[in-house]
Amino acid sequence: MNIKYNRNRKSLVLITIFYILSFTQISFAQSNTDFTVATPTIRYKLIGTYDLARLNTILTKEIPEITGDKQAIYTSPKNAVKLYRVEYSSVIPEQNNRPTIASGLIAIPVTGAKMMPMVSYQHGTVFVKQQVPSFPEESFETRLMIAQFAAQGYVVIGADYFGMGTSTEKDSYIVLKSQSQASYDMYEASKVILAKEGITPTDFFITGWSQGGVITMSLLEKMEASDVKLKAVGTACAQCDGYIMTNGFLNFPRKIDAPWVTTMFILTVFSFEEYYQIPGLAQGFFTPEQYDIARKIYLKDTTVKIENFPTDLHKLIRSEYFDPQYYKESAYGKLVSEMHPYRWVIKTPVHMYYGDIDECLTIGLARLPYEYQKAMGNTKVEAFSAGGDANHRITYARAVPQWKKWFDELISKK
DSSP states (O other): HHHHHHHHHHHHHHHHHHHHHHHHHHHHHTTOOEEEEETTTEEEEEEEEOOOHHHHHHIIIIHHHHOOOOOOOOOOOOOOOEEEEEEEEEEEEGGGEEEEEEEEEEEEEEESEEEEEEEEEEEEOOTTTTOOSSSSGGHHHHHHHHHHHHOOOOOOEEETTSSSSOOOOOHHHHHTHHHHHHHHHHHHHHHHHHHHHHEEEEEEEEEETHHHHHHHHHHHHHHHHTTTOEEEEESOOOOOOOHHHHHHHHHHHOOTOOGGHHHHHHHHHHHHHHHOOOHHHHHHHHHHHHHHHHHHTTOOOOOOOGGGOOOOHHHHHHGGSSSHHHHHHHHHHHHHHTTTTOOOOOOOOOOEETTTTTTOHHHHHHHHHHHHHHHTOOOOOEEEEOOTTTHHHHHHHHHHHHHHHHHHHHHHTT
């Protein structure tokens, strides 16, 4: 009797495992048939190739026009780059590791080399679902990483984050565990894809700008805790303390603050409501007059044009949130206070770049992780000014070639 029961139970377990794996493959296959299946939960497809002419245009024309910077000196492209969109399984930590499917980009240099360094790029704040790595033509920041790193022999990878790219979730903006999980699993998926392509990644680096700088630091904390071997880290304009950042905008506004800092509140409040599952958080935070348009912005409603985005915090946010004590004790204030990915003993060398006239964060906030580590006597983190004329985009434009120069030097020292 017991033997028969155990056999039936074993069969049931095997059938369940087969069903789960089969379901995952079917969910992929339903949308497209032109993917290469690396595993039942990882697939990728070629979406294009950047030749030398295209890469040069990115560096010499597009990036200077988009960022407004004419000083950055980039290394000229040496090789073409193949671009692949990746879809892979992941989990949402804030929701008991609920399974989901995420997307991202892997850019592979066309060099014939079988061993290559790899850099993971965490992208910044965007308002359109496709302005992410796996849609590089929609993402200038991704194109810069491809043209400066992948065109120099580095594999470049980048997660779109949950809710962006081809993900069917809602935007996970600054939900740190989810965004670092998406980036971590993109890293794991990329290793599988590279093995299938006959390439072995060597030195590994992580980088990020703006929102992506924050996620890079969160990812660093996760990777160090998981004993992932990292060579170095580069960030630009990383607002690594949510409580300091938001209080600055609410209570100590600067004349140079960008009018669109309102969207940081819109995206975070709605993403916190969604991922931490707090019904009514957004309705209690935004004024009744602005709630509907704020929700449309979060949901990436294309009927809302960027020129119609709210720009006045006092019209967008209920008045009680401008009281520092009320704000600190509010549900949103408590959640944003947990955003501080710099408060551990960092082991990996980090170079953080900031702009002296950044319209999105103060110099003090930009240097905070460096000052925090320095206060302990830790010299692993360094902070560098991108210049007295460096705003948010110019800082990124100038940081990328500095990351590249530093990473090259670290590789050459082996």
